[in-house]
Amino acid sequence: MQNSEAMALSASLLAVAGELTQRINEGVVARGFDGLRPAHGFAFARLAPDGATATELAAHLGVTKQAASQLVDEIVRRGFAERRPHPGDARARLVVLTERGWACTRAAEEAAAEVVRGWADVLGESEVRALWEQLWRIAPYGPVRPAW
Template identity: 35%
Template sequence: MRRSERKRNEPDLGILSSRTLFSLQKELFAALAEQGHPRLRPRHGAVLAYLDEEGSRATDLAARSGQHKQVIGTLVDELEELGYVERRPDPADRRAKLIVPTGRGLDQMARSEEILAAIEERHAEAAGAADYATFKRVFRLVAERQSGQAE
């Protein structure tokens, strides 16, 4: 079997992961656009997916998302301009800033959770609840091991 055939018929972890990510992002951001958030893009997920409701430091967002702090800073600038986040002094350290979701940001976060829950429910129904739970457990383990979080 040629390499290209093997890649199509037996895709590796990288291909499967990217297919999953890109199709998930496409569905999520299309649904968000329909629900009043048309200017958000998948790149904004590096901030929004990891942002705590009470706010997060840019360095924490960078660490959680795997992005450089400069990239996070650019995305925060965009999201601030779009009205999804604001920068506030960190009460624990006045020299630091927290990135805090606005009302619009909180709305997007809640809608994203609902959309993603529906997507997961659809996949669990198709695969069977037990198999989907096993898939998520194993996929989490692989993701953690790959990123060096588990040994």
């Protein structure tokens, strides 16, 4: 594949990613969770399964632990998460989502589903699943972080 083709593919991918990010964020805001930025969503994605420490979050987002801690301050202040003592490490604090945090996560999922439905209208459901599988094979466990 020629370099210019690779760049065109890259541009398409980045355009789709940019629009997806924007529309998920808009969807979340439209569902009543305002004042949130995409970075919060990336944080939620890491916190959702079992919580995480601020340092783990920092690694996931690709920022310093101070920045991550500041982000946690913000989502705690807004009631989306809370800090708990970490079981087994008295230095650390486990940040876990509150019910409100889960509600926000579900809102993001709904917004994502709306966007993906639009793709299915264009490509068909099976091609969307093919797309998913291809992307999954390319980046199976990459951190979802704001890269620019």
